[in-house]
Amino acid sequence: MAAGKKLTKKTGKGHSPASHEIVPSLVPPALLGDLQSLIDATRVRVAVGINTEMVLLYWDIGERIRKEILKDERAAYGKQVVNTLSDQLVMQYGTGFTRTNLFNMIRFAEIFPDRSIIHSLSGQLSWTHFRNIIYIEDSLAREFYTEICRLELWSVRTLQAKIQGMLFERTALSKKPEELARKELAALRDEDRMTPDLVFKSPYFLDFLGLEDSFSEKDLENSILRELERFILELGTDFSFVARQKRITVDAEDYYIDLLFYHRKLRRLVVIDLKLGKFKAADKGQVELYLRWLDKYDRQLGEEPPIGLILCAGSSVGHVELLELETSSIRVAEYLTELPPREVLAQKLKSAVAIARERLAARTAGKAETVQKGQRHMTGKDE
Numbered sequence: 419m420a421a422g423k424k425l426t427k428k429t430g431k432g433h434s435p436a437s438h439e440i441v442p443s444l445v446p447p448a449l450l451g452d453l454q455s456l457i458d459a460t461r462v463r464v465a466v467g468i469n470t471e472m473v474l475l476y477w478d479i480g481e482r483i484r485k486e487i488l489k490d491e492r493a494a495y496g497k498q499v500v501n502t503l504s505d506q507l508v509m510q511y512g513t514g515f516t517r518t519n520l521f522n523m524i525r526f527a528e529i530f531p532d533r534s535i536i537h538s539l540s541g542q543l544s545w546t547h548f549r550n551i552i553y554i555e556d557s558l559a560r561e562f563y564t565e566i567c568r569l570e571l572w573s574v575r576t577l578q579a580k581i582q583g584m585l586f587e588r589t590a591l592s593k594k595p596e597e598l599a600r601k602e603l604a605a606l607r608d609e610d611r612m613t614p615d616l617v618f619k620s621p622y623f624l625d626f627l628g629l630e631d632s633f634s635e636k637d638l639e640n641s642i643l644r645e646l647e648r649f650i651l652e653l654g655t656d657f658s659f660v661a662r663q664k665r666i667t668v669d670a671e672d673y674y675i676d677l678l679f680y681h682r683k684l685r686r687l688v689v690i691d692l693k694l695g696k697f698k699a700a701d702k703g704q705v706e707l708y709l710r711w712l713d714k715y716d717r718q719l720g721e722e723p724p725i726g727l728i729l730c731a732g733s734s735v736g737h738v739e740l741l742e743l744e745t746s747s748i749r750v751a752e753y754l755t756e757l758p759p760r761e762v763l764a765q766k767l768k769s770a771v772a773i774a775r776e777r778l779a780a781r782t783a784g785k786a787e788t789v790q791k792g793q794r795h796m797t798g799k800d801e
Contacts, residue, residue: 480523588619593774612683620751686722696732
């Protein structure tokens with residue numbers, strides 16, 4: 419053999435994994451796509467199944483401890499037993515059963531006493547979702563976050579942001595009497611029926627727009643469009659952008675709609691009219707014109723009538739009440755370009771909810787008294 423020449427061992431083609439080459443053209447694209455979809459769908463089902471079983475396990479543990487050890491009371495003895503139980507479970511099963519987590523499970527079973535409801539919710543909500551929800555003190559707010567989170571498939575981070583941003587306290591629903599609010603939430607839970615009072619809120623937080631102290635309506639509109647994704651997140655996940663400055667013509671006169679959106683669950687167009695100052699009565703007439711034009715010329719088959727949202731820098735409660743906009747197709751909401759401290763905002767929202775409920779109760783009582791007087795007059799019993 420000649421010097422310097424190396425001997426090489428021949429190997430059969432394809433016998434070594436390193437020498438294997440993938441030839442995409444040999445795989446039918448349809449087959450590959452179908453198999454990928456099958457694998458992905460199965461992985462999702464497995465993940466959902468695991469989540470459901472884990473959530474139900476935590477509920478079962480919480481319910482068993484609550485009934486057998488705590489006897490619905492957190493006595494010192496009961497706490498001591500939970501601590502010991504936690505030590506034993508952690509030794510065998512790991513940190514998922516710490517004292518804190520066991521008390522989370524107990525709270526879970528207390529707040530959601532119906533296991534069947536947990537079973538249905540566990541397809542969309544994880545244990546971390548539930549852990550954030552169960553410590554909301556207001557039962558109405560708790561039910562609101564549970565149902566909206568389920569319907570809109572919020573991530574845990576989104577849920578936390580919505581709770582921190584006091585979404586419930588800003589909705590029209592929070593200002594209704596509890597009985598009416600619960601009826602709307604029941605319809606949402608049982609029929610997935612979304613209403614404007616669940617969708618619209620006030621105030622809207624627009625601090626992310628970065629507007630200076632002095633700005634025009636055009637600046638506000640341009641800033642919203644630049645930050646459209648974040649604006650839609652503040653509006654709600656089912657909003658889709660349709661147009662800006664949409665031109666409509668009535669009697670050869672042109673009008674321009676600031677922003678036009680579509681809401682999937684409500685199945686209707688949403689007009690957003692931007693105002694720098696407080697709401698004025700004339701604003702209602704302007705938006706009514708937009709809504710009537712859209713209803714006549716732009717509304718598609720199967721859609722509900724359009725609805726309007728007037729975003730103002732300041733609220734005008736008296737105007738809104740006299741014009742009875744709360745029961746109309748127009749909503750008026752305040753926006754904030756700078757957020758006050760959370761404690762100040764919370765107090766402001768709490769006061770607004772209390773005032774709105776008092777006014778609604780007084781108006782309802784007044785209408786009932788009017789009806790009774792009319793009935794007495796018709797029966798000749800009027801004094």
